[in-house]
Amino acid sequence: MASVASQVVLHPVTTHSLKVLSTTIGRDKLYRAIQYFARFFAWLLLSRGYKVQAARWNALKSHLALGRKLMRLGxxxxxxxxxxxxxxxxxxxxxxxxxxxxxxxxxxxxxxxxxxxxxxxxxxxxxxxxxxxxxxxxxxxxxxxxxxxxxxxxxxxxxxxxxxxxxxxxxxxxxxxxxxxxxxxxxxxxxxxxxxxxxxxxxxxVWIPATNIGLVNFNDGILGIFGLITSLMALRQQWLK
Incomplete structure (x- = not known):
């Protein structure tokens, strides 16, 4: 059991992940991916009538968004x-x-x-x-x-x-x-x-701010998927660096 845990903890992928997440950009892109997934999932739950469960994901989305603003100071x-x-x-x-x-x-x-x-x-x-x-x-x-x-x-x-x-x-x-x-x-x-x-x-x-300023009217499900995709793409860039 200790050997398996050691292999997981010391695996090169784990080491590389820690290096990526030790950077501000790496953490930001990971948090952004979770934020937009939460936005999509909250919309999905609401559309199916699960208001209590949706509130939990909406709270996660809001707190991650606020935390990312702090990371962007300056x-x-x-x-x-x-x-x-x-x-x-x-x-x-x-x-x-x-x-x-x-x-x-x-x-x-x-x-x-x-x-x-x-x-x-x-x-x-x-x-x-x-x-x-x-x-x-x-x-x-x-x-x-x-x-x-x-x-x-x-x-x-x-x-x-x-x-x-x-x-x-x-x-x-x-x-x-x-x-x-x-x-x-x-x-x-x-x-x-x-x-x-x-x-x-x-x-x-581009559709995220376009919706925020009223140029288009995409729902949170679409914007959540778009944001999740671009976050993972940006995280991949950071991973390859």
Whole structure:
């Protein structure tokens, strides 16, 4: 029995899991996955008339959401740095503009998210109407950031596809030049896969703030599934790192 326990506790998967969850991003993505599963499951229980059981999952969802806000305190400074880096970057103008827009969107979202958290724990006592406006403005910034991220992904995907075609059309006689070209193609393919992966995350996530600001009216079941999928995808990225 001790041998089995030792194998489980010291297994490489367990060790790697602990490394992932020792990072703020790893814990955040795991908590987000549970939060959105709870959102979906609470909706499912409510739709079948299980109000008491649904309340338990709704409480879990709310407390995880509040805890994740605490973990994001000050994170907006990363986006502030991102804005400055994008302003000073070189390259395709469209990609630069969308990168700046994405960072500004997330900067506004996370800045207001800090105020939402402070009001939630009664550190600030905002009027209900003011709190509602800040919540909606935060969701609008979030939506804007994701839309710019989608546009950035499309522009970058187009540029990378053109670069791949250009390299593939080249006729090289020397072995060393062909090897160099193959390495460049390999790097471009990896970059394209990363862009596609992020595009899928964005195209699913965008409906969450879109619903919050009233552009669409998806129920908690759909949003819960979308959020669960994107959380697991983001957690996978962190796992592979």
């Amino acid at each position: 994170k907006f400074m990363e986006n502030a740095q991102g804005v400055l880096k994008a302003l000073n970057a070189h390259g395709d103008p469209g990609e630069r503009i969308t990168a700046i827009g994405r960072q500004i969107g997330y900067l506004g979202y996370l800045s207001l998210d800090n105020i939402v958290w402070a009001n939630s724990i009664k550190f600030f006592n905002l009027m209900p109407s003011t709190a509602q406006k800040i919540n909606k403005r935060s969701a609008q910034f979030w939506f804007t950031g994701i839309v710019f991220s989608i546009a950035h992904g499309l522009l970058r995907a187009g540029r990378l596809a053109n670069e791949v075609k250009k390299l593939q059309s080249q006729t090289l006689g020397e072995k060393s030049l062909e090897t160099e070209r193959d390495l460049k193609l390999q790097h471009l393919q990896v970059a394209r896969e990363a862009v596609r992966y992020q595009f899928i995350i964005d195209i699913l996530d």
